[in-house]
Amino acid sequence: MDIEVCAVSGYSDVGRNMTAVRVGDEVVILDMGVSIQAISTYEKEEGSTKMLSAQELMDIRAIPDDRKIEDWKHMVKAIILGHGHYDHIAAVQFLAEKYKCPIMGSPYTLQVLKSILKDDNIKLSNKFVSVELDDTIKISDNIKIELISMSHSTLQCAMIAVHTPNGIVLYANDFKFDNDPVLGDKPNYKRLQEIGKEGNLIALVVECINGLVEGKTPSEKVARELLKEVLLETDSKGKAIFVTTFASNIARIKSAIEFGKKLGRKVVILGRSMVKYNESAEHLSLVKFSRDAEIIGYGGQRKRKLKEIDEKREKYLVITTGSQGEPGSVLDKIVNKQLPFNFREGDIIVFSCRTIPVPMNIANRDNLENSLKSAKVRIFTNVHSSGHASLEDIRDFITMVKPMHIIPSQGNMAMESSVAKMAEGLGYKLGENIHIVSDGQRLKF
Numbered sequence: 001m002d003i004e005v006c007a008v009s010g011y012s013d014v015g016r017n018m019t020a021v022r023v024g025d026e027v028v029i030l031d032m033g034v035s036i037q038a039i040s041t042y043e044k045e046e047g048s049t050k051m052l053s054a055q056e057l058m059d060i061r062a063i064p065d066d067r068k069i070e071d072w073k074h075m076v077k078a079i080i081l082g083h084g085h086y087d088h089i090a091a092v093q094f095l096a097e098k099y100k101c102p103i104m105g106s107p108y109t110l111q112v113l114k115s116i117l118k119d120d121n122i123k124l125s126n127k128f129v130s131v132e133l134d135d136t137i138k139i140s141d142n143i144k145i146e147l148i149s150m151s152h153s154t155l156q157c158a159m160i161a162v163h164t165p166n167g168i169v170l171y172a173n174d175f176k177f178d179n180d181p182v183l184g185d186k187p188n189y190k191r192l193q194e195i196g197k198e199g200n201l202i203a204l205v206v207e208c209i210n211g212l213v214e215g216k217t218p219s220e221k222v223a224r225e226l227l228k229e230v231l232l233e234t235d236s237k238g239k240a241i242f243v244t245t246f247a248s249n250i251a252r253i254k255s256a257i258e259f260g261k262k263l264g265r266k267v268v269i270l271g272r273s274m275v276k277y278n279e280s281a282e283h284l285s286l287v288k289f290s291r292d293a294e295i296i297g298y299g300g301q302r303k304r305k306l307k308e309i310d311e312k313r314e315k316y317l318v319i320t321t322g323s324q325g326e327p328g329s330v331l332d333k334i335v336n337k338q339l340p341f342n343f344r345e346g347d348i349i350v351f352s353c354r355t356i357p358v359p360m361n362i363a364n365r366d367n368l369e370n371s372l373k374s375a376k377v378r379i380f381t382n383v384h385s386s387g388h389a390s391l392e393d394i395r396d397f398i399t400m401v402k403p404m405h406i407i408p409s410q411g412n413m414a415m416e417s418s419v420a421k422m423a424e425g426l427g428y429k430l431g432e433n434i435h436i437v438s439d440g441q442r443l444k445f
């Protein structure tokens, strides 16, 4: 039986991930994400993307161009989502319906997807099939899907193993090796080691976002300690405290809530995307933030609360959106006087994130920080640990699972080449069993 992998999208640059695996005359699709950068760039120049058709979204490189698997369309048996980040799931609403097949993922991943669909008022005819982590589900006589539990920077993330009569195709996009993830399970190393021992891993798709970062990515526990030090050891008497991070980073939000309580402050979570990810987690009883924090999405309620915080700033700790300085986020609206809060001298703002190093984010963050600096706010940046494996983690991973072929993904040429070079040190050969591909390219095994 021939196995073919189509690198539909997310191989030439970072974002809008989508991969298709053909096993004989059946196909499974792994991930369907958007490029947040492409969407924001378009919105900055042209206005909303809401009116654009799927085709137009493809043309501005916002969603995967799945015309590249047009000839496989009738063979698709399932769409499987690895985790709940926008660059892995948010194109489902534009693309999934043309494939008459179920959408599968961990309960949390599907819950986040449902909340995105609800927010955009979209109903899909595809069936949703929730798969527990470390379970295997049969798609057909020739394909089984296994979700291997993995740490990353949101909840219930998985590596996807596609089992075929010839062996396994393993999709590791995204992951980190975190032995103390604060929330959720450690990576299922046992299963990865078994795959290595069995020796039938045909191909490994591996993310390269941190392909240029040497060493090992620190645990979420380290980020928690960094945050703890800033929040508990900085004199904040009489001052406002704002913490901003990625809305999907539930473990980080958990830490921020705990330190806010330790300071004797009321914790308020503000922002639409914060609500989406947090409500999904509460819905599945993965956290119970509403017990310890007030969670406010939008509208008048948000304005009223910010007014109150402005008057009694020393009583609150606010967790909110705007970590990338993105237009429309709560922090952006505050500094642009669209929301009723005024930063004052000595107020504290903690960026518990990194700035995603693309020109627009860098510019947005610069603007935000300049406004904050002119108000003499104290800024604490990079209070963070990445959710992505660094070069030595990827080396450990490859050594563990022993793939026959390696396909670097989620990176530009420099990131993917760095991983390829490391793999060459392990005995692999570029062009022979390391394949640097661009979007749309196919590899037959």
Ligand SMILES: [Zn+2]
Pocket (backbone or CB within 6 Å): 083, 085, 152, 174
């Ligand atoms: Zn991710």
